[in-house]
Amino acid sequence: MEPTGATSWPRNVSDPGPVTPQEAERLRERACFVRLETIRLISIAKVGHYSSVFSCAEIFSTLYYDTMNIRRGEPGWPGRDRFLMGKGHAAVGQFPVLADLDFFDKAWLDDYTRLGSPLGDHPDMRKVPGVDFSSGSIGHALSNGVGMALGARFRKQDFDVFVLLGDGEMQEGQVWEAALSAATHRLGRLVAIVDRNGYQLDGSVDDIAAVEPLADKWRAFGWVVHEVDGHDVVALANLLRRIKADRTRSQPCCIIARTVKGKGIDYMETEPGWHLGYLAPEDERRARETILAGADAANAEVAGNGIASAVMTSEGTA
Amino acid sequence: MEPTGATSWPRNVSDPGPVTPQEAERLRERACFVRLETIRLISIAKVGHYSSVFSCAEIFSTLYYDTMNIRRGEPGWPGRDRFLMGKGHAAVGQFPVLADLDFFDKAWLDDYTRLGSPLGDHPDMRKVPGVDFSSGSIGHALSNGVGMALGARFRKQDFDVFVLLGDGEMQEGQVWEAALSAATHRLGRLVAIVDRNGYQLDGSVDDIAAVEPLADKWRAFGWVVHEVDGHDVVALANLLRRIKADRTRSQPCCIIARTVKGKGIDYMETEPGWHLGYLAPEDERRARETILAGADAANAEVAGNGIASAVMTSEGTA
Amino acid sequence: MNSTLHPDSWQYRELNKRAPSLSVLSDTLIELAEAGHPVVAGTADLQHSNGLAGFAGRFPERFTQFGISEQNMVSAAAGMATTGVIPYVATFASFLALLCCEQIRMDVAYCAQPVRLIGHHTGISMGFYGTSHHATEDIAIMRSIADLTVVSPADGPQFAAALRASVDYPQPIYFRISRGHDPEVYARDTPFEFGKAIIHELGRDLTIIATGMPVHPARTAMRTLQEEGYSVGLIDMHTIKPLDRAAVMQAAKTSRMILTVEEHNVLGGLGGAVAEVLAEEGGGARLVRHGIRDEFSLIAPPTHLYRHYRLDAKGVEETARALLA
Amino acid sequence: MNSTLHPDSWQYRELNKRAPSLSVLSDTLIELAEAGHPVVAGTADLQHSNGLAGFAGRFPERFTQFGISEQNMVSAAAGMATTGVIPYVATFASFLALLCCEQIRMDVAYCAQPVRLIGHHTGISMGFYGTSHHATEDIAIMRSIADLTVVSPADGPQFAAALRASVDYPQPIYFRISRGHDPEVYARDTPFEFGKAIIHELGRDLTIIATGMPVHPARTAMRTLQEEGYSVGLIDMHTIKPLDRAAVMQAAKTSRMILTVEEHNVLGGLGGAVAEVLAEEGGGARLVRHGIRDEFSLIAPPTHLYRHYRLDAKGVEETARALLA
C-alpha cells in the first residue's frame, strides 16, 4: 500500500522468505535516516544520546520497516505488534521513525524537548502516538511487555511484543523478575532484544558488572536465545522473520544483538563518555557526512560480497 | 570452652577434617531442639511458620553449632561470621538458637510476639542480640550480605557471611542484582544457602515460577554452586567445613540445599497450607513426640549405616 | 487438613476459607467479571491472604500469579491494562506502596493505566510481623503521586462498593485495606462515591475525621462522648485523594476542634492532608492528628497494638476526651 | 575528547570535569576521608552525574560501583555500615527515594544504619528527561519514614557543610540535591546545624519558607518586594525532618502570611510539613503552598521549566506579590 515497506503487512507471515538485496538496502537507508535525524534532533535539544541510538539504529529500522506488523498512520491499530524501549533514552532515534510512519506530524520533531513538546528524552505513551509504553526508568519495560503478552493472550489479540533492552539494563533485578515471569507463563509472543553494545553510562558493562555469560543467563531463565550482529540488517531481518513466522513458539526468546555503541562515528565508538553529548554545528555536519559515506560503503560492500550474514541461533526453535 | 561445640572455634580451620559421628549426633539433636522450640514459641504466638523452620532446622544447627566462627555470649564480637535470613519468617527457629548461645536471656523466648517483645515473626537487629541484620521483606538479605562482605574487605575484617534464602525468594529481582554484584566484586567470603523446599506461600515454587534450572541460574550469574541434602547434617557440615577451610575462594558460592518443607511432621510435609498455621495443645504434644521419635530413628539409622552422605559439588573449588 | 488433627489446629488455607469477610475482594471481582466487565486480577504469592484464590478458582484465565515479584506485577499490570482489561493487583500494602512506589508512579499513574492497586494488611494490622510488614507510610507516599486516587475504605461493604464503583472510574486507584475482618460500619449497598466523604455528623465541640479501619472505633468513641454531653461528630474520609475539601471546611466551620484518626504516621497522611486544607483555608478549628507518632511500631498481636497506640474505641475516646476537657 | 572536534562539542565526562560545582560531593568526601573518617561511597552507574568519579579516583578502595541496581546498592550500603563505615550512596533522586523507598525504610531507617542517601537532580531539574527522571514526591515519601532525617540544601556550600556535619550525626540521612550548578546563597563555611532553620529575616506581611534550590530565587524575590515597601522575610528550611517547628511558629506569630516554596508537589512536602505545624499550633498566619501543583511536569530545558512553574526569582516574586496585593 505504501512504498516504504513499512505497511507491506499483512504479508505471507508463514514464510516471508529471506530478505532481498533491495529490502536490505532499504533497511540500511532507514538506519542511516535514524542516525541523521538523531543528530538533527540533538542539535535542537543541545544534549542527547547519540551513541545509544547509533548502536540500535539497525534494530529500529529492521523492526519498524521489516519485522513488525504495523499500519502506517494508524498508531492505535489494535492488531499492531508492540515495541517497548527498556533503553528509553534512545527515543530520540525512535521519534523520527514514528513520524516517518505518519504516526504523528513530522513538524513535532522540530520542537524536540522544547517546553510543552510531547517529545523528550524518553518515549511517552501519554503524548506520543506510536509509543506503546512510556519508559525512562531502566528495567521496567520487560515487565510491561509481560503484561501486554498476558493481556493479549486473555483478550485473544494477535500480536507480538518486542522489547529493546540495554546491556547495562541487565543489572536491574526487575528484568530478571520479568524474565522468570515470561518463561513461567510461556509467553511465546514476547521477544527481547538486548543491545549488547558493551557500554553503559559509567563505562564498560563488563567492568561494572559480570553480565557475561549473558546467553547462559537468559537460557537459565527459560528463554530461547539467539545471537546476531546487530548492525547486519540482513542477519537481523532474517532472524526476526523466522521468529515471527514461527507460530509454534511456546517460549519467549531473547536476541542478543552484538553492536557497537556510537556505531558510525569513530570517536563515539571509542570514547564511552559519548553516552551523552553534543556536537557543535561544524562537527554535526561532519558527522552527517561520515554517516552518509558509511552507509554508501556498506551497501557497496554487500553488493560486492553478496549476502553473507551469519546468524547464530541456539536451541533452534526459530 | 563450652561443651555445646558452638564455641569450639577458633579451631584448625585450614583442615577441620570430616564430621565425627558424635558431632553429627549433636547437630541432629540441635536440629531437633530447633523444631521443638519452634513448636513451643508458636504455641505462645498462636500462629507461625512451622514448616519454613522445619526445612532449615539442620541448616540452622549446622551453621550455628559447627560451621560458623562465633563466640558464646558475645553476639557483638566483631570477628564473628555473619548469618542473614532472607527468609526472615523462619526467625522463630533462629531465636532459640541465639538464646541457647547466650546471646540473650532465654526468658525472652517466653514472651515471643507479646507487646514490646524484641522477638517477633522476623529477626530484628535493633532489638535482638545475635541478629546480624533485620529482615522480613523477602529479597534484601543477599544485598545486605554483599555490603557486609564489601565492608569487611575494606576494613580488613576476617569473617564469612552466610545468607539463607528461600526458594520462593528466587523470584525477587533484587536477589539477582545482589548475585551479579557479588560475582562482580568477587566476594569469596559470601555464601548463599538456598532452602530448596519446593513450596512458597501460595503453593509449589515450580508451579508459580520456573525457578529451575536453579543451579544453572546461579552459575550463569558467576557463582560456584554446590548441591546437598539439606537434612543430612553430615553432608551439610562437611561441605560447609570444606568451604570455610578453603582460603582461596575467589567467587561467592551458593549451596542449594534440597529440603522438605515441614520436614518431620507428615501432614506438614504434604500440605503446603502449613506455610502458616497453629497446632492446638493436643496436636502440639503429638508433634513433639513425632519429632523426638524421628530424631532417634535418624541417629539409629546413621549408626547402623555409617556415614554415607552424598555431597555433589560442581566446579569443584570447595 | 489432616482429619486426625484437633479442630483448634489450623493451617493457613483452611483458616482463610473459614473467613468470609476476607472474600470481599474476590467476591466482588467475581461479580464484576460475571457482569461482563473486563476485570483481571493478580497477586504476588499472597492469594490466600487477600482471598484472590477464590477469584482464581472461578476465573483461572483472568488470574495471574506473579510469585514473589511485586515490582514485576505492578509493571506488568500496567502493560496488561493497555490491552483493554482492568487489572486488580493485590499484595501487602508495604510491598505494594513502598516496594513498588516507583513502578506505581511511572507505569501506573504517569501512564494513566486503569490499574487498581490493593494494598492489604496495611497500617499495623500485621501485628508481630513487625516493620517490614507494617505500612504506616503508604498514604503519604501514594498521596504524593499525581493522577493517582487514594482510597481507604472503612470496612468490607464500603470496600465492595468502592470496587464496584471502580470499574468505570477514569484514574488509577490505590486501595488501602486492613485485614478483612474488621467490624462493619456500613450496611451492604451503602452508596459510595469517590472523593465524597461520608459526613456522619458534625460536632460543635469536635469533629473526628477518620479513614479506614479507625472509622469504626471513632464512631463508638463519638457515641460515648455524645452520651457524656459533648457535641462530637464524625466524617469518614474514605477518599484521601482527591480530598473532599468541602467536607473538611464544613467541619472547620462547625467545630471548635478537628481530630484526625488514621492507622498511619501522623506525618503526611490523612492528618497532613487535612492540615493542608485548614492552613490554607483557615476556618478557625484547631487540628489534632492522631495516629502513629512518626515511630516504628512495637510488635504484638494486632488488637494489642491497637490498644497500645490508642487506635481502638477506648483509645480514640480518650484522645478525644483529653481535647474536650 | 577527539582533538579534531570543535571546542563547542562536548561529551559527558569531559563536560562534567569542567563543572567544579558538581564536585562538592566528591571533594567533601575526599576531605572527610583524608581527615580519617571511615567514609565510603557508591553509585549506580552515575559517577559522572554526581561527580563521585573524583572520589573514586582518589580512593578507589572506598568506592563501589553498583551498576544499574539501585535497590541492591541501598541494601548493600546498609550491610556495609554494620562493619563500621559510613556509606554515602548517590543516584538520581527518583531512583533513590522512589525506586528504593522500601529498602530505605527497612534496611536503612529501621535498622538505624548510618547510611547517607544522596538523591541528586531532584525536582524537575532533569528538564526534558521527563517524569521518570523527575522527583517531585521524594520529600513526602522520605518524610513519612520514621527515624530518617531529610535535608534539602540550598546550594553547594550548604551541602558541603551538611556533609561535614553528617559524619557524626546519629541518624540515617536523605539528602535532596539539585543539579550541582545552582547559584550560591551562602559563603563557604557558613555554619550548618541539622534541624535548625536559617532565618534570614521575618516579614510582617509575609515570610517565605523555602527549601533547596528555590531558596536563592526566594531571596531575590524577597529583596525586590522589600524594595517595593513590603515587609517580607525568608526562612531557609534546609532540614525538613526533624522540622524546626520553632522557626515556623516564629514566622506564624510575626507574619500575616506564610508562603512555602519548594521544587516538589505541594502535597506532603515542605508545605505539608509547615501546614501540620500551623494547623496544630495555630498562630494566625495564613499559609499558601507554592510548588508543583500535584501534576506531572511538562518537559523542557530546566530553566524553562522553572520559569513555567514559577520557581525562578520572578515566579516566586509574582506569586508572593499576588498574596500581598
Ligand SMILES: Cc1ncc(C[n+]2csc(CCOP(=O)(O)OP(=O)(O)O)c2C)c(N)n1
Ligand atoms: C533505573 C534507572 N537508573 C539509572 C538510569 C540512568 N541511566 C540512563 S542511561 C544509563 C545507562 C544505560 O546503559 P545501557 O543499558 O547499556 O544502555 P545503552 O548503552 O544502550 O545506552 C543509565 C544508568 C535510568 N535511566 N534508570
Ligand SMILES: Cc1ncc(C[n+]2csc(CCOP(=O)(O)OP(=O)(O)O)c2C)c(N)n1
Ligand atoms: C517482599 C515480600 N513479599 C512477600 C512476602 C510474604 N511472604 C512471606 S513468606 C512467603 C513465601 C516464602 O517462600 P520461600 O521463599 O520459599 O520460603 P520458605 O518456603 O522457606 O518458607 C511470602 C510470599 C514477604 N515476606 N516479602
Ligand SMILES: [Mg+2]
Ligand atoms: Mg549499553
Ligand SMILES: [Mg+2]
Ligand atoms: Mg520455599
